[in-house]
Amino acid sequence: MTFNDPIDRRGTRSSKWDKMEALFGVSAVDGLAMWTADSDYPTAPCVIEALRQAADLGVFGYSWEYPEYLAAVKWWMRNRHGWDVDTDWILTSQGLGNAIALCLDVWSKPGDGAVIFTPVYHEFAAKIKKTGREVVECPLVREGDTYALDLDDAQSRLSGTEKLLIWCSPQNPSGRIWTGDELRAVAGFAARNGLILISDEIHHDLIMPGNSFVPMDIASPGTRANAVYLTAASKTFNIAGQRTGNMIIPDADLRAAMRKRLSTLDYAPSALGVRMIEAAYSPEGADWVDGQIRHLDGNRRLFDDAIASIPGLWSMPLQATYLAWVDFSGAGMDDPEIEKRLRVDARIATSPGVGFGTGGRQFQRFNLATQRYRVEEACNRLREAFSDLQ
Numbered sequence: 339m340t341f342n343d344p345i346d347r348r349g350t351r352s353s354k355w356d357k358m359e360a361l362f363g364v365s366a367v368d369g370l371a372m373w374t375a376d377s378d379y380p381t382a383p384c385v386i387e388a389l390r391q392a393a394d395l396g397v398f399g400y401s402w403e404y405p406e407y408l409a410a411v412k413w414w415m416r417n418r419h420g421w422d423v424d425t426d427w428i429l430t431s432q433g434l435g436n437a438i439a440l441c442l443d444v445w446s447k448p449g450d451g452a453v454i455f456t457p458v459y460h461e462f463a464a465k466i467k468k469t470g471r472e473v474v475e476c477p478l479v480r481e482g483d484t485y486a487l488d489l490d491d492a493q494s495r496l497s498g499t500e501k502l503l504i505w506c507s508p509q510n511p512s513g514r515i516w517t518g519d520e521l522r523a524v525a526g527f528a529a530r531n532g533l534i535l536i537s538d539e540i541h542h543d544l545i546m547p548g549n550s551f552v553p554m555d556i557a558s559p560g561t562r563a564n565a566v567y568l569t570a571a572s573k574t575f576n577i578a579g580q581r582t583g584n585m586i587i588p589d590a591d592l593r594a595a596m597r598k599r600l601s602t603l604d605y606a607p608s609a610l611g612v613r614m615i616e617a618a619y620s621p622e623g624a625d626w627v628d629g630q631i632r633h634l635d636g637n638r639r640l641f642d643d644a645i646a647s648i649p650g651l652w653s654m655p656l657q658a659t660y661l662a663w664v665d666f667s668g669a670g671m672d673d674p675e676i677e678k679r680l681r682v683d684a685r686i687a688t689s690p691g692v693g694f695g696t697g698g699r700q701f702q703r704f705n706l707a708t709q710r711y712r713v714e715e716a717c718n719r720l721r722e723a724f725s726d727l728q
Contacts, residue, residue: 377707456695582611
């Protein structure tokens with residue numbers, strides 16, 4: 339199959355499609371699901387073949403060692419990102435949402451603060467609140483068509499109760515790629531304030547042409563003593579339902595603390611998830627990702643052109659991820675009116691910007707990881723729903 343072949347995910351227990359009506363009032367019968375960050379096309383053929391072989395064997399018993407998985411992660415990071423990762427550094431989690439919750443559990447206690455730079459992936463704040471910690475928002479600064487850091491302002495917001503800084507690179511929802519200098523500044527900020535830096539790099543494979551991504555550990559290897567790097571194949575290969583992620587922890591003491599917690603919880607990775615990622619992190623998987631990026635770049639260009647044609651709307655230039663961050667503030671509407679036009683008039687379910695924290699009002703996040711015809715349909719519906727602005 340290609341990235342544009344039709345596929346119907348309705349009725350398949352897809353949260354993206356089957357929860358759309360309950361959450362947003364948009365029926366899956368004629369609505370477009372552009373909210374949850376997973377893709378609508380099948381994963382790489384090499385991953386499907388690995389599952390087929392497992393199904394042919396027909397035995398799904400206990401599994402305890404997975405050196406091939408660790409070697410695959412090491413190969414991928416070296417070949418795709420120029421990052422030399424020791425296999426001893428790699429611990430697994432049940433996805434990166436689980437990894438963030440584990441980090442909060444291991445390195446903070448209820449009532450402690452956790453720093454985030456907003457607007458940012460809404461699950462950061464949700465996890466902090468669920469674990470009884472305090473969200474400390476440090477707003478990013480809007481500079482032209484991008485976001486910038488204001489670490490002096492961030493410093494002024496700290497009370498001394500903070501224990502972690504949860505960082506997003508590439509940035510979700512804006513698709514911003516941070517420079518090496520910016521990454522070093524953030525790592526230094528965390529170190530000066532005694533914060534464990536949790537760098538969520540889940541979108542690091544989805545880099546638009548003409549851009550390049552720098553892992554935090556390459557940018558700032560001198561701050562490994564207080565750093566944890568989170569990666570996963572889930573967004574890259576659309577296998578988030580397998581709930582398998584990596585916590586890459588170079589520091590022996592930090593790693594020992596996390597390993598102890600995993601042992602206490604009797605955690606072990608999914609044997610099928612491990613097998614799928616072994617297949618994904620391969621030359622065949624790399625070729626498939628390159629093709630996906632070309633597809634996403636085409637979708638991005640089509641969508642941005644449509645947004646630019648509607649007065650008052652603006653889409654932040656997408657450097658990475660498949661998530662478009664659209665500013666509706668120039669349309670002169672409040673959030674309820676924007677969402678009414680999207681959900682009722684255009685019949686599109688998007689992620690409301692207010693959920694991403696300070697700086698998110700009058701923004702909406704659109705997921706472009708779908709077939710081209712669906713992006714074209716979304717563009718047509720948006721032009722119609724906001725036709726009075728033209």
